Amino acid sequence: MPKHSSAPVPLPVALRSVAARAACAAVALAGVFLTPAGARSAPAQAAPTARIVIKDFGFSPASLTVAPGTVVTVVNRDNAPHTLTGTGRATFDTGRVKAGRSATFTAPRARGQYAYICDIHQFMSGSLTVR
Ligand SMILES: [Cu+2]
Incomplete structure (x- = not known):
């Protein structure tokens, strides 16, 4: 039997949830840094x-x-x-x-x-x- 066949099912679901939250946080941060009011702290190339x-x-x-x-x-x-x-x-x-x-x-x-x-x-x- 291959070693990876016994991976528990809930783990990928939990990882997806964490990834989704991280993506949301990244979008929220991007929004903060790209608004005109926040332009002074935006990266130079943005x-x-x-x-x-x-x-x-x-x-x-x-x-x-x-x-x-x-x-x-x-x-x-x-x-x-x-x-x-x-x-x-x-x-x-x-x-x-x-x-x-x-x-x-x-x-x-x-x-x-x-x-x-x-x-x-x-x-x-x-x-x-x-x-
Ligand atoms: Cu119109």
């Missing part, structure tokens, strides 16, 4: 992050200033799909973000002010300033 929330057919904040190349998470808290789509020289676009979901885009590297809209509801607008 891109800065920011967040825009869509609620009641509006972007919040409607005007946001970020560093070049910031990874912006767009959270859709409405019951309708939305996009965050750059206009004019702004080429960023989340594409369609379903109700309750989120998406990310990377802010331009060139400094300046960039206008955006929701491509589905074009009365929704906002502006991203890079500096």
Whole structure:
């Protein structure tokens, strides 16, 4: 009989649980270190992050200033799909973000002010300033 055939069943389950908790802790830590407020303690190579929330057919904040190349998470808290789509020289676009979901885009590297809209509801607008 091979030696490894007698391994107790509960052990792998327990290990998975520990691994899952460790993964959660790692994600939580990453969240802490990647928020704009925690940027000073973030690793040098990590891109800065920011967040825009869509609620009641509006972007919040409607005007946001970020560093070049910031990874912006767009959270859709409405019951309708939305996009965050750059206009004019702004080429960023989340594409369609379903109700309750989120998406990310990377802010331009060139400094300046960039206008955006929701491509589905074009009365929704906002502006991203890079500096
Ligand atoms: Cu919309």
